[in-house]
Amino acid sequence: MKILVTPTSLSRSPEASAMRRLRDAGAEVVINPHGRPLTPAELSVLLTDVDGVVAGLDHYTAEIIADAPRLKVISRYGVGTDRVDLEAARAAGVAVANAPGANSRSVAELTVGLMFAVARRIPMLDAAVADGGWPRADGIELGGRRLGVIGLGAIGRQVARAAAGLGMEVHGCDPAMGERQIRDLGIFPGSLDDVCARADVLTLHVPLTEGTRHLLDARRLGLLPEGAIVVNTARGGLLDEQAAWRALEAGRLHGVAVDAYESEPPKASPLVGHPRVVATPHSGAHTAEAVTRMADTSVENLLALLQGRPCDHRVV
Numbered sequence: 001m002k003i004l005v006t007p008t009s010l011s012r013s014p015e016a017s018a019m020r021r022l023r024d025a026g027a028e029v030v031i032n033p034h035g036r037p038l039t040p041a042e043l044s045v046l047l048t049d050v051d052g053v054v055a056g057l058d059h060y061t062a063e064i065i066a067d068a069p070r071l072k073v074i075s076r077y078g079v080g081t082d083r084v085d086l087e088a089a090r091a092a093g094v095a096v097a098n099a100p101g102a103n104s105r106s107v108a109e110l111t112v113g114l115m116f117a118v119a120r121r122i123p124m125l126d127a128a129v130a131d132g133g134w135p136r137a138d139g140i141e142l143g144g145r146r147l148g149v150i151g152l153g154a155i156g157r158q159v160a161r162a163a164a165g166l167g168m169e170v171h172g173c174d175p176a177m178g179e180r181q182i183r184d185l186g187i188f189p190g191s192l193d194d195v196c197a198r199a200d201v202l203t204l205h206v207p208l209t210e211g212t213r214h215l216l217d218a219r220r221l222g223l224l225p226e227g228a229i230v231v232n233t234a235r236g237g238l239l240d241e242q243a244a245w246r247a248l249e250a251g252r253l254h255g256v257a258v259d260a261y262e263s264e265p266p267k268a269s270p271l272v273g274h275p276r277v278v279a280t281p282h283s284g285a286h287t288a289e290a291v292t293r294m295a296d297t298s299v300e301n302l303l304a305l306l307q308g309r310p311c312d313h314r315v316v
Contacts, residue, residue, distance in 0.1 A: 001025075001306060002070075004046050006032040007056035007077040009291045018295035025303055032056070037264070040064060047071060052302050054295075055084070057264070057282070062088035075302035077294050078103060078285060081315055082208040082235060089316050096316040097301035101154050102293035103285035108158035110284045111203055111233045114257035115142060115163075117278045118229050119201075121255070124275065140227070140254060143167035148199025150192065150215070151206035151234070152177055152185065159203055160187055171195045196223040201231065208235035218243035227254045233284045236261040245270035248277070259284050 003022055010016060011032045022029050030046060032038060037057040038046065044067050047053065052073035060074055065088045074084055076098040089096050117123055120139035128135045147163040149156045149172035160170045164186060172187040173195050182189035188198075192215075196202060202224060206212050216230065217240045224230070230253060232239045241262055247253045248271075255276040261269050264282060271277045285294065297313065304311040 001027050001051040002030065002049060003027045003302065004030045004032075004050045004053040006038055006043075006046075006053065006058050007294075008032065008035055008037075009286060010054065010056075010077070010295055011035060013291070013295075016292070016295055018292075018299040021299055021303070044068075052306055054298050054302055057083065060084040060089070065089055065092050065094060073097070073302050073305045075298045075305070076315075077298045080207055080235060086316050094316070095305045095311075095314060097298075097305060097311055097313045098315055099294050099297035099301070100313060102297050103290040104154035104158055106287040106290035107155045107233050107284035108162065109287075110259060110280070111155070111159050111205075111231055112162045114231050114233065114259070114278055114280070115201055115203070115229065118231070118255035118257045118276075121276075123278050142201065145169070145200035146171060146198050148172065148195040148202040149187070150174075150195060150202065150204050152182065152187070153205060155234075156203075156205035157185060159205065160185065163201075168201070171198050193220065193223060196220045197225075199228060200225055201229040203231040204234045204238045206234060206238065208237045213237050214240040214243075216240060216244075218246070221247045221252070224253070226252055228252075229254050229256070231257045233257075233259040236264060236266075236282075241269050241271050245274065248274055 043058050044064055047068035049070055051070055055074050055076050062085045071094055073095045079098050079100045081098055084096055119142055121137045125137055143166050145168055147168045147170045149160050152172050152174035163170050170187045171190055172182055173190055173192050179189040215238050221243055244256050257278040258271055259280045260282055266272050272279045301311050301313050
């Protein structure tokens with residue numbers, strides 16, 4: 001069997017245990033040669049004669065799946081499947097799996113770190129001191145403020161627990177959970193609009209679908225209390241970046257932190273470079289521990305599906 005591996009972190013670690021496992025299983029392994037997510041044209045060429053792919057942040061459209069006649073499995077290196085056309089995969093008989101929970105701790109920790117970075121303007125102060133300055137900043141404390149968590153899956157719950165430990169009052173919503181379930185987590189339940197209206201800090205932890213695109217738009221940004229902080233470490237497209245920029249320019253927001261963008265790399269995003277924005281390069285899952293967990297899970301899913309064994313994380 002021939003396997004394509006596209007995640008850049010695995011491309012830089014050909015001797016990782018998960019990669020060795022593929023080779024030990026008799027696979028011919030093709031590594032992403034570009035060091036970044038593949039363009040559709042690059043992906044189509046590399047998929048021509050492969051049986052399975054460990055898939056990073058590349059887009060698997062209906063056209064790309066149709067042009068890969070040998071493809072049997074797409075195993076996502078991560079939890080999100082929004083970059084895979086699941087209906088096209090189902091129609092073509094291509095199995096799809098993901099790695100839920102493998103990167104939840106690392107994304108949750110980055111989320112909390114970005115909350116502090118924006119609240120205290122840490123990157124801006126660091127840059128000023130490195131440039132010879134000695135500024136005084138108008139930081140704010142997180143303790144005693146209200147955190148709004150949109151999406152209470154594994155990542156959202158970990159962020160909520162960390163915030164409670166900081167002395168924050170946590171409000172949240174999740175369409176898959178009832179009010180009692182949310183209260184049992186120590187979180188005040190509310191509708192999406194209610195949570196926005198209460199949140200001094202708002203953090204997004206939901207998948208990107210047609211129903212969640214621009215979930216945080218100009219109207220909902222307008223519901224936030226004045227001086228609020230917005231954090232998006234989930235998916236680009238959940239936050240309307242133009243609307244967030246306008247809210248920053250109007251002085252309504254204390255700041256914004258973004259790790260996922262509508263277009264990546266975010267060359268056209270109005271948020272990147274703004275003095276009250278902390279921008280990171282979609283790095284929520286990039287810890288040594290998360291890389292190992294995602295690699296091991298995605299390779300196990302791939303081999304299980306190709307070998308006809310049960311796979312607990314099959315999506316399609």
